[in-house]
Amino acid sequence: MHSTATRVQAFIGDPISAEPPVEHAELERIFKDIQSDIRFDHELNGCLNCGICTATCPAAHYYDFSPREIVQLLWTENLEGIYDAMQEKIWACAQCYTCAARCPFGNSPGGLVMLMREVAIKHGMQSAKDVLRPFSRVMLKLISTGNQLSPDMITPDHFADWGPNISKVDAPLKVLRKAIPMPTLNTTETAWEVNLKTSIELYTIWEMTGVLAQLETIDENLFDVISDIMDEKREDYEDWLEDQDDDEDDD
Numbered sequence: 001m002h003s004t005a006t007r008v009q010a011f012i013g014d015p016i017s018a019e020p021p022v023e024h025a026e027l028e029r030i031f032k033d034i035q036s037d038i039r040f041d042h043e044l045n046g047c048l049n050c051g052i053c054t055a056t057c058p059a060a061h062y063y064d065f066s067p068r069e070i071v072q073l074l075w076t077e078n079l080e081g082i083y084d085a086m087q088e089k090i091w092a093c094a095q096c097y098t099c100a101a102r103c104p105f106g107n108s109p110g111g112l113v114m115l116m117r118e119v120a121i122k123h124g125m126q127s128a129k130d131v132l133r134p135f136s137r138v139m140l141k142l143i144s145t146g147n148q149l150s151p152d153m154i155t156p157d158h159f160a161d162w163g164p165n166i167s168k169v170d171a172p173l174k175v176l177r178k179a180i181p182m183p184t185l186n187t188t189e190t191a192w193e194v195n196l197k198t199s200i201e202l203y204t205i206w207e208m209t210g211v212l213a214q215l216e217t218i219d220e221n222l223f224d225v226i227s228d229i230m231d232e233k234r235e236d237y238e239d240w241l242e243d244q245d246d247d248e249d250d251d
């Protein structure tokens with residue numbers, strides 16, 4: 001199985017699917033979608049063009065990617081440049097937020113990249129489809145069951161790549177494990193057993209927040225598979241509710 005970094009590298013190394021020429025009105029719509037997000041003003045306060053963010057960025061070390069360039073494109077409202085960056089460069093960011101911790105203006109280039117990614121998905125850009133395609137199995141699992149992390153999953157054995165820092169996370173978890181008595185949160189064995197009611201609530205969240213609509217724009221087949229799973233679970237839940245009513249009537 002390839003790591004995320006390998007997949008991103010593979011994607012970046014590939015020739016990018018040629019995009020059709022984009023009308024200026026579409027470039028404006030894309031920028032407006034980025035700029036109108038409630039996080040935009042919080043994450044972009046100006047830019048000195050100092051390059052500190054790029055100097056500390058691990059992705060800039062390995063890829064043709066610079067957070068300084070991304071911030072400058074947004075700050076100067078360079079619509080064509082923003083669109084070009086969304087075809088490839090924004091997918092190189094590792095979302096580590098080292099840049100946000102160092103920027104003298106309090107900008108968050110990593111956060112701005114996340115906004116641009118979300119807008120790339122919303123607009124069904126080919127770059128978003130190409131990057132997310134290898135993760136369709138992960139998305140299937142996450143969207144259909146959610147992602148539950150039980151305290152006993154966070155151990156040095158499970159996260160060998162965290163190195164010695166795992167002890168900082170592991171130590172308070174020993175206290176947390178004792179403080180969280182619910183059996184469903186306690187162990188790896190039970191954490192993936194999502195009950196029907198929780199699943200239905202999760203699906204409502206996906207629908208109300210627009211996650212499913214976004215998925216449909218980038219992977220219609222996956223959207224269909226997940227929709228079928230959701231329909232089945234909703235029917236199972238309705239049946240379960242009816243059984244409960246029947247039991248109550250019998251009592």
Ligand code: SF4
Nearest residue numbers: 057094096097099110
């Ligand atoms: S969040 Fe992205 S842009 Fe910022 S330092 Fe990390 S990899 Fe670089």
Ligand code: SF4
Nearest residue numbers: 047048050051053103
């Ligand atoms: S975003 Fe911040 S750190 Fe990066 S170039 Fe602009 S002012 Fe400097």
